[in-house]
Amino acid sequence: MQTISLAQLGNSGLSALPPLSLYIHFPWCVRKCPYCDFNSHAVKDANSPSGLPEDQYIAALISDLESNLPQVWGRSVSSIFMGGGTPSLFSSASMDRLLEAIRARVKLNPDAEITLEANPGTFEIEKFAGYAAAGINRLSIGIQSFNPEHLSALGRIHNRDEALRAVEIAHRHFSNFNLDIMYALPKQTLAQAQADIRLAIECNSTHLSAYHLTLEPNTLFHRYPPSLPDDDLAADMQEMIEAELASAGFEHYETSAFAKSGKRSQHNLNYWQFGDYLGIGAGAHGKISFHDKIIRQARYKQPNEYLAKMADGNAVQSENVVEKDELPFEFMLNLLRLTEGFPLALFTERTGLPQSKIFAEIERACSEGLLERDLHWVKPTEKGQRFLNVLMERFLP
Template identity: 85%
Template sequence: MQTVSFSQSGLTALPPLALYIHFPWCVRKCPYCDFNSHAVKDGVPEVAYIDALIADLESNLPQVWGRSVSSIFMGGGTPSLFSAASMDRLLEAIRARIKLNPDAEITLEANPGTFEIEKFAGYKAAGINRLSIGIQSFNAEHLTALGRIHNRDEALRAIEIAAKHFDNYNLDIMYALPKQTLLEAEADIDQAIACGSTHLSAYHLTLEPNTLFHRYPPALPDDDLAADMQEMIEAKLAAAGFEHYETSAFAKSGRRSQHNLNYWQFGDYLGIGAGAHGKISFHDKIIRQARFKQPSEYLAKMAAGSAIQTEEIIEKSALPFEFMLNTLRLTGGFPIALFTERTGLPMTKIIHEIERACAEGLLERDLHHVKPTLKGQRFLNVLMERFLPE
């Protein structure tokens, strides 16, 4: 286990705490996916994995003792490969071990498919109150190109079933897909709006390292066409009553993702499960954890007592970039006081970089608030570079 030295951060109050739970299995690995996911070969070790998750949480309770959890997110992989009974057992074990806020947002990622949609009622009964459904596209050719296992009809059926049991659900949509036209991207977003979801995530397809698409790049729309798609999506969702509150996230009133907002406001999160990452603050330090990624190794390590592969204390010099990397994804930016509240550092640590970004038209600020301009949102990577540690 790696540990890095750290000077006192001087946090006067601990940030909100969330719980992330990773489920590393999928029916099939998608060619664009760089998440810790593994194709199911001989079935999912459901009971053993839930046991390991409970043990993982329990072994880390001393680090978050006495703190309330404001949200839970079950991501993957495909968490909906697990039965509603397993989710119920897991959530019962969580409630018995930590203080879960009565109004906590509990999200489960699900993929369309007839083998899953009948589980949705059971998930709701277990206490899950929000779904995030990986649609990606309603176009048959694009679904095939993306390696998705569902078709358009299964996607629409899954959304229909979800809407009967959940009044809060997100749809994931991707654009700038292989050979996609502007009209095809428009058809996808029109269909997503028509489905009546409370939240939409619209992601630009990127060729991430260690993916099949990175090794064998497909023909993608050029930058100008991708920008046209982005502007079209933003305009259509605004007209449909969605607020664009984060780079890729759009929500109806009162339906922002509370779990993701916690990330973007540099809150804390305990991560359990294979490959899960966590960030936990103490009054004198902020630590980052990572667990072993391979499911079999994770299970073996948990059986031996701990699956934490690395644990490091975030250096003081890295905190401004870490903070900005998250908060500047929010279109509304952040209140100035939040920087000191979440990092323990004075605002003077980043004032020069903020003024430079303002002069370049990437940021705007007043006495109380900092936020990216439209130019800053469009050139977010350039904006982030302004805060890299020297």
């Protein structure tokens, strides 16, 4: 990539727009997990049509997309991610209807990665074949743990056998799927964390996401903290997981993401490379670049309020331009998650700012052993990966 200065850019800001993804939020779950701070809301009866306004919500999503087409007009969509909540509460017919509407309204790349988050409850597994027929080509399955005690502590509604059954069905219909696994769980030992990751490896997925459990504000766990492994034990678990997955042929390409060769998540990579994404659905966020500015959007969060606002034609609650002095931190917040680092020229390409805006902070982080760089590339060191929050704070305005 060629280095571009602000003088070369003139008044245009960005010389070219970044890749564009589409994020679709589904805000309902069977039950709210005690650790979850996402925009998710329990339904009274997930198996009952009256428990979920499925048709109404799909119609609202289509209207949401239509009302925001002028902001992305003519741009190709490289990936779609359906997240939640639990998108797999919705029927395959609804997903087919939604994807048909998307294809009719945007330029969806022929090889676009289309991911759906699914939980391994038995009533959802039967839908997997229908999802594949609708055009979904990647699943992300929320296993979290195979241990019954830890599943109970996390408030998960499935058991070990249902998780393994979900993996079995996924293999029948998808050649590409992710498993979510969490570690540093309440009262978890190193041996138990190792048993989880080894069983996840045996499931032979193409991608694994291994997340450290954290106590997020506005969650039940934050109000009533469980007994968690101390920092040293959690670090031992992280090192063990990285070693086990490396031995199994997984590439550690992002803080919590591990993939078989050629199976990195294209949607998430676009986030981490400071690409653009249009977010539709209750509480969805978006980042959209123009040649002279970058904006962030947020939709109304509560499902009923979102539906009411979309009935009036617009559910965007806030929209603001990202200030230039905020862009270095916004950029680094994403790019420093990549274990292999990034080309320095990408900073100018995605922000419109000269590389000199970040040189002083990069040099300081290098002197502290958090980053390493050459003329063209910068990457976090092993220490930088371990103290990622400290490293990111170096770039705050």
